[in-house]
Amino acid sequence: MQILKAVKRLFASTPALSPEIEQRLKAWEALPPPDLTRTFAESEFIVVDVETSGFSLRKDNLIAIGACLLKNAKIPLANAFDIILRQEQISSKQNILIHHISQEQQLNGVEPAEALMRFLEYMGKRPLLAFYVGFDQPMLDKAFKKYLGISLKHHIWLDVAFIAPLFFPEKARQHRNLDFWMKLFHIQNMNRHHAVADAVATAQVMQAVMKAAPINLNLQKLKDMQAKAMKIHNELHGPK
Numbered sequence: 001m002q003i004l005k006a007v008k009r010l011f012a013s014t015p016a017l018s019p020e021i022e023q024r025l026k027a028w029e030a031l032p033p034p035d036l037t038r039t040f041a042e043s044e045f046i047v048v049d050v051e052t053s054g055f056s057l058r059k060d061n062l063i064a065i066g067a068c069l070l071k072n073a074k075i076p077l078a079n080a081f082d083i084i085l086r087q088e089q090i091s092s093k094q095n096i097l098i099h100h101i102s103q104e105q106q107l108n109g110v111e112p113a114e115a116l117m118r119f120l121e122y123m124g125k126r127p128l129l130a131f132y133v134g135f136d137q138p139m140l141d142k143a144f145k146k147y148l149g150i151s152l153k154h155h156i157w158l159d160v161a162f163i164a165p166l167f168f169p170e171k172a173r174q175h176r177n178l179d180f181w182m183k184l185f186h187i188q189n190m191n192r193h194h195a196v197a198d199a200v201a202t203a204q205v206m207q208a209v210m211k212a213a214p215i216n217l218n219l220q221k222l223k224d225m226q227a228k229a230m231k232i233h234n235e236l237h238g239p240k
Contacts, residue, residue: 015149017113024117025148031125034156036220040210043219045070045158046081046123047206049198050136051099053091057135062143063087063101064109065119066195070129070203073210081122082196084109085143098193113147120148127156127219131178131202134159158222160206162229167212181205 017025034043048067054060067081084101086109096102109115130136137157144150164181165171171184182189182201185208191197213222 015113015147017148021113021117021148024121025150028117028120028124033125034127034219036156036223037218039216039218040213040222041073041215044072044126045129045203045206046126047129047199047203048123048136048140049130049195049202050139051101051193051195052139053087053095055135057138057142060139061085061087062112062139063091063099063106064195065115065140066197066199067119067122068196068199068203070206073207075200075203075207077200080196080200081119083115083118085112085115086110100194112143116144116147125155127158128152129158129160129202129206131160131198131205133157133161156219156223158226159230160202160209162226162233163222164205164209166225166229167209178202178205181208 046067047070048065050062050066051064052060052062062085064084065081069076069079084105087106090096090103090106091101110118128137137152141151141153144152160178160181161176165176168184178198178201179192181187182205185205187201187204187208189197189201192201210217
């Protein structure tokens with residue numbers, strides 16, 4: 001019985017992909033990794049935010065992905081990414097009131113494998129930047145494993161919730177939410193809890209934070225600083 005369950009789990013984790021999706025996925029996997037010796041001002045990031053059916057990583061599902069490009073410390077809004085994944089079952093009314101993605105939009109979204117493939121092609125191998133990676137990353141990973149059979153666990157992720165206090169310790173000696181940093185830097189977000197709008201706001205916070213960083217700070221050093229901050233936080237408070 002245990003062997004049968006293990007076999008079922010193995011096959012359940014390997015989705016059947018169309019030849020077209022397989023070809024596009026192989027092309028994405030063949031892309032070169034980012035150059036971590038580049039400074040923030042020289043680099044490109046994909047800033048991402050997600051909307052979900054709830055806050056349970058086990059029970060809830062990915063509904064939408066919003067993202068924008070942060071290139072050479074600028075945000076070209078014309079390149080923003082916004083997609084809704086087709087849902088087999090719509091989220092609750094209370095959930096819809098938060099993200100405003102209607103029942104019709106959820107039922108008529110893009111097929112999940114295609115939606116996720118489009119996001120991969122949009123992001124390339126650029127580092128991903130989010131506010132509270134601890135939620136966005138596993139939620140995306142859950143969907144990627146289910147529909148494409150891959151994981152972004154080893155992709156480079158940067159978390160503004162950990163990076164911002166490194167350069168503004170007098171403002172935040174503990175973790176603050178996105179609204180705190182938006183208010184601090186006078187960033188307007190008229191469409192809060194919409195994935196694209198929150199991604200753009202996160203990118204703007206990162207812009208403001210990195211103005212306080214040394215001009216020659218490269219991505220590898222920033223990644224190392226974040227890892228140290230996460231380690232200290234986990235030792236003091238447990239995983240975020």
